[in-house]
Amino acid sequence: MDITDFYDTFFEEAQELLADMERHLLELDVEEPDSEQLNAIFRTVHSIKGGAGTFGFEVLQNTAHLFENLLDHARHGELTLRQDIVDVFLETKDMLNDQLNAYRNGEEPDQEAFERICKTLQQLALEEIAGSTPENGAPAAATPKEAAPAEEPKPAQDSTPAQTAEVGDEQAGQRLIVAFSGVSEENRKLLVEELEQFGTIQAQSGDDARYEVELETTTSADDIESVMCFIIEPEQVETRAAAPSSAETPTKEPEPAAANEQQQPGKAAEQSAPSVQDEKPKPPTAKKPAAKPANKSKAGESSSIRVSVEKVDQIINLVGELIITQSMLDQTVSTLEGITNTSLINGMSLLQRNARDLQEAVMSIRMIPMDFVFSRFPRVVRETSSKLGKQIELATEGESTELDKSLTERIIDPLTHLVRNSLDHGIESPDEREAAGKPRAGKLTLSARHQGGNIIIEVSDDGAGLSRERILAKARESGLNVSDTMSDDEVWQLIFAAGFSTAKEVTDVSGRGVGMDVVKRNIQGMGGHVQIMSTPGQGTTIRIVLPLTLAILDGMSIKVGDEVFILPLSTVLQSLQPSKDDLYQMAGSDEVLRVRDEYLPVVAVHQALDVAGAETDPTRSIAVIVQGEGRRYALLVDELIGQQQVVVKNLETNYRKVPGVSAATILGDGSVALILDIPGLHQLSRSKKDAPQPGSPASDKTMLSSSGG
Amino acid sequence: MNRYSTEDIQAAADGDNQQFLVFSLGEEEYAIDILKVQEILGYENVTRIANAPDFIKGVTNLRGIIVPIVDLRIKFNLDKVEYDGQTVVIVVNVSDRIVGIVVDGVSDVMTLTPDQIKPAPELGVTMSADFLSGLGSLENRMLVLVDIDKLLTSKEMALVEQVGE
Incomplete structure (x- = not known):
């Protein structure tokens, strides 16, 4: 067997070890470091070093080696930890991560960065350890076999053997x-x-x-x-x-x-570490994190297996099929006569229950806890706050809330942005806070919880809150159309406009105004939306509402002519019967509907999608008020059928993108229904109106012959 | 001048005999490489797609997969386009896509020897010779051998998004 076969295992394990290490480093109490935790950190580095050595990843091995030596001193109490030392450790961890990634991609790690980190670590070792434990200088040459390998820069010789000697003595x-x-x-x-x-x-x-x-x-x-x-x-x-x-x-x-x-x-x-002398005796249960040290990944292996997402998706697909088949059977059985077919009917209801349970169980495979996302924020907060000179307490709630894996990966960037924004603009400097009668340390809370079929993720701070006046002034300055009578909600939404920032000065943390619009777009791309709540002087909460999974959508089924379409329920605001008085013609063929003093563009679905036999009189159809990309529209449909959860199926797998349609789904009777894309639908209806009203089949013909020739 | 796909002729020569699925469109008999065929279905439950060319009948549910359905009879301008019990959908697998094609009926599976495959002549407007891999001659029958890959991925069919669209 070739040793490269083990590469992937090593990479995955090392990645998990690094994540563990970061968690321990962040939890580490600098004043009174928990020896369990230091040991855990030491072991992660050691395991990485060992593995790197086995596979000949020299740069990684050498970096880990230096790091390990420092940690060894720290756990023996010879290196007094300080915040800045922990920062160096964190930096080293990042470096190890970079190197690991480089090896994973089959590249050599950045030599310059490697040398820099080596120098930093060696310097640290010299300054911090040499002073406190001078006796270690003596047996420097005692353990040559532990000394750093040949390519290591010279100065290493001065510091590293000194530390390893310690281990040797023991x-x-x-x-x-x-x-x-x-x-x-x-x-x-x-x-x-x-x-x-x-x-x-x-x-x-x-x-x-x-x-x-x-x-x-x-x-x-x-x-x-x-x-x-x-x-x-x-x-x-x-x-x-x-x-x-x-x-x-x-x-x-x-x-x-x-x-x-x-x-x-x-x-x-x-x-x-049997001979730790000046370690304060502590019950092992003193700190909870120490209970999960480096071996987590190995212990995990026995109780979990790695499966490719494709396989899981395939199972989800098959179960979806099973549910549809089951509901088709159900319809057939329901027409049968009850008494003679009792056992069949009973069997069907059992099948139904089992199929639903199976579906739930399968969907839960894709779910991972929000902890996966939240766990990276202590680091972000720590770095950003020290850069800004602010004191921040980070609290997280609902880490165990589960979310679809593909969504957790995509939520990280927008959330990081929101957190940085809160730290930079939301929370005031300690002096300002004191003047306002608040504790000097600001509080940032990240929370996640389920609500209905959605997950709600909030970033709240107890800072100054958004300033209505400043936002409005800034909006006018950037030429946005605003008025003083706008509701707070609408004013807050302005910060999502592109290029909008009210920050007094641009910092390297945030304030360039790029970002909030990207945040909003990303979240909308995931089928969610963003809400802002803010009270002057008390803080701001930014709430992200996301569907639990992209694979399932809460839909409202509507009927136009004989065709059934699905509207994402999250876009539906209300539905009403339009009256003639509320409909206005504008500039030729454009039509608007007045709803609560708001004029909404009317999109007739039958027109946009060429549905034959649909109701053409607006006053006899139903107007569904929907929201898409921040704008509201009135969709004219014939009939509302009801709400249902649908499994989202991609149209582009075997076909192509269809204007006005975002995806497809399969209904209970096995037929396909299209899921409508609101902004796309509006565009479609506008382009249809602009075109000189051809009969619909004719337009297809012209398209055909022009491309066919 | 005759145009034909040299590749296909070559492939047929190398692999000796080739098997084809024969189907009818109106009075004519067509054939496609049997290896491209996934299955054959009845025509039912097709959901129309708005603003698509009329030969794209819509999409259907094939065991959880959304598959577009193309009516070749409309595409080839046949006079009589009816949907009845005989109408079948041949599900083909081309360029990693699954597409259903509606035809009037499937007759049989034929094995053609390389010398039974003649180069396709330049045809009229119905189907460009680009999409033909040849003509199969069998006693008194003539099969039009369709290069289904080329046909379905062509710009004309509007099934696949073209670069720059």
């Missing part, structure tokens, strides 16, 4: 037996090569079923195992001490420690 001369079970010869060779990096191999023997390697090493059993686990399964490797050769290797429990690593990460962590 566990010098330790002899471990590493046993592999059920490992093929090729893999074994890899593993042994890997082990050689940790120390000297004293003896090795065995066969495929069980192969033992006796290793003299300075590395702990746990660490060796975590590296081995990049190549083989955790169950396949076991380590135990061969003979306790030194008094300094204290309670190194032989076997169970390693085997239990997954179940008892806390315990394992303590063992990997």
